[in-house]
Amino acid sequence: MDLSNALMSPNNDLSGTTWCLYNNSCRLSIGGIVAVAGATGNTGSSILNALLKTPELFQVTALSRPTSVEKPELIDFAKRGVTVKAVELDGSIEAISGVLVNVDVVISCLTLFSFQEEMNLIEASSKANVGVMMLGDKVSIRQTKEFELNWYQLTLPALPSGRFRPMVEEYSTTHIIGDGNTPWTLTNNRDIGNFVSRIIADQKTLNKMVFAYGEVMTKNEAFDILEKVSGETVTREVITKEEVQGVISQGHTGKGRTVNPKVGMAECRNLLGIRGENTPEYAHYLGYLDARELYPDVKFTSFEKYIGVIMQTE
Template identity: 50%
Template sequence: MSTKIKVAVAGASGVTGTSVVNALLATPEKFEVTALARPASVGKREYVELAERGVIITPVELCESDELVQALTGQDVVIECMTLNQLEQEKALVNASSKAGVGRYVPSFFGPCCPPRGVMLAREMKEEVLNHIKKLYLPYTAIDVGWWYQLSFPPLPSGRFKARFEYSTVEVVGDGNQPWAVTDNRDIGKYVAKIIADPRTLNKMVFCHNQIWSQNEALKLLEKMSGESIPRVYVTKEELESSISECEAEMAKSNQTDMLKLGMSQYKHLLGIRGDNTPEKAKYLGYLDARELYPEIEAIPLESYIQDMLDGKLKAPYS
């Protein structure tokens, strides 16, 4: 009988973490799953339910400490699914993983692909973590997943299909014809489960995506399936670049700005104007292609996601 891969997940109760844990638990003969949780959070419903499903809940603060090193000792893989607001905690997790001899560290990338510098501040922050990993020669795999289906649409006029405006590409970027890679966030874990068990992906970046759609194509599909007409709101290259420049000027003066406004402007610019988020660009940037590595993965098509939303089976993320 083969030895199980021991996987510790930080941020297991979040959207990405939930997708990862669900996929790992789907093959209990292959993975032993631990969720790292703040001691004050272990009694929360999310962690109680994870424990009931067989996840080991380890209470530990993500800070520089012997307790964190001890919690990670014996783990084969550590997967970080937290936000960029928790950058210092992630660096502490990296340091502890190195000291504990973890066999593979998966940093919190899980977004569109783009060059490491000069395109998006969030990407630069992620690259800072990756560079720290490399300074320690900690084995790693960085995984990007394109743009989520769940953040790709405006709401329907009827209200059957909702969206969180501040996190979503509700406007048509440019002319709407730029294709970009999209993924159902429920599928992220399927890719991760394959990648972390594959020696070919060690010390590599891997790009995952379900399908390629332009905004115009995706909106026409939603209109066809819903029977509703969706008003188009456009945002231009010039408007996005002006928004980015304003935010960067604020940062230069006071080191403070509206990070969500800056981040979404940069996301929209790289997706719909620059066209960074495609498998072809990912390969140029050095990524392996998960669709080529794992053709057996049954990815959820966009049509199925839309139908699930129309049927009320899903809700908008972060709502």
Template identity: 35%
Template sequence: MSKTNVLLVGAAGETGGSIANGLLEDGSFEIFALVRPISVLKPAIVRLQERGVNVRKCDLKAPEEQLIEALADIDVVISCVGPAEQQDQIPLAKAAKKTGVKRFIPCGFITVAPPGGVMWLRDEKEVVYNQIRQLWLPYTIVDVGWWYQLSYPRLPSGRVDYAMTSGNDEIIGDGTMPTALTDLRDIGRFMALIIKDPRTLNKKVLAYSLVSTQNEIYSLMEEIGEETIDRNYVSEETICSRVLAARQASETYPFDPIKFIPRYLAEYQYSWGIRGDNNPEYARYLGYYLTTELYPEFKASDFREYLESVIRGTAKGVYQDRVVSRKHQRHFPRTESSDSLYTRIFPRTESSDSLMSR
């Protein structure tokens, strides 16, 4: 049986890497990575090639004829670009329409939220989704809930600092809001099922493993780690004030991408922590299919087992730049890693470095 040709954009990132792993593990796909010419020799790209991933050199901002050439014989496009690059997908989608791509999966892969003023990042993605629909291009939109890898709090002993990206020392509201969780490592396994499934064509899918609350996660972490964790509850009023301030700052400095970092973080907290958007029931209301219903046989990575691996010191952290709250920043020295939480999304500038070093 011939394999499905998949072009993966952003294959060296965290989500893209998970998808590459999942498709390679499945074995039903011929995988191509769309890579900027200047990035071909990066270690992450070389490692993908060593595992059998083919590289096609092209920039998303290249002329249409080059994008069309890069899409030759491609059945499925999966995009995992950074937040600041969302609308760069539109020329690729237009080229995909002209080349007859059978399914275009734009860069979703965030928590569930409605369009129209709740999260700026969601609204940027919706612009792309609407362009795809106007093209009458076959698509699937996939969101994934909140990663296991970002969901747990820091232990006072510092034992889990090695795997953390932030201090994660705040509980939003009263900590009882349920939110969908997904192991980053499972995203690629979900994608292998989704892109083979005719039911998901021209649909939205929430790929998640379980639903939990912050209070439940803290209690589980305390049980496994045998340490007491301070519970710093942050009120709805405080979160709403942060959102307002972050929005005002980002609109005052529209050409400085670093200004959007506080906005992303505040709007995420407001959406899943206060509004409760990242919930399978709300996702169903918004028209999503749920992977728990589509693939009941899917064995997701166990959350407790993942936390146990974190505490044992055997888990792999996400992102290499340990930028955290001031309180814990001494535990996570900054590096010049190109795959960090911030530098992967926002190019470093003089203004951004000065902000981050304060």
């Protein structure tokens, strides 16, 4: 889950843990070139692996810093048919757009504090007439695809035994928010690519917003499942509505746009656990397409199965 836009404050316009495809091309044709920025991260590698399952549909390119092109992960992807291109995303727009010549769609999976690099990527993609997928809804380009993701991996608290800890604990939603009875959607990050590969190639999603997810449950239900599968009792730390909204109010008293993880996570918790806006029903109300309805054949990992797997591997 890339939180770079979600953590911008105080003019935070958070709409959830959202990914958007700003696509100003007519459609991704068979054999089209898809470039992924941040390809070696959890999200990027999930997407690359999904795209590589259908080489007849996609030619896959990984965008990398020049200093990282020899990373073992990229060498492995290259052996599997991925073209690796070196580019400095904090460089000139002209240089970036030059690397994107003949690319059809760019998918941004950049890290937390890469806001300016993402802005450069958007501008360069627009200059090169290339669609770009990224988190948030800050930029208006003609055709948009958007889908909602909140990782299983960022939802579970640490177990007392130490068998499991959240992937990025400080940016996780591991507390009970409010009374813990507000439902929201969850997705295994390894399933993300399966949705992305279908959405970017689907004519029906052009100029549409798409809501994709694995499970819908409350925080209390998630903790109940964790305790049942692990056999351990988990301390349920609570963040109240007043605490969440207090952090947001303090963050909005400043001026300008700064990266503020604390405020960004409060915005996320407010949307998920207080306002309850991360649900298929609310997405339908806003006009989103439902990826589960569009692609009923796409398999996803159930929350309980995911916990069972990590219990076996830890």
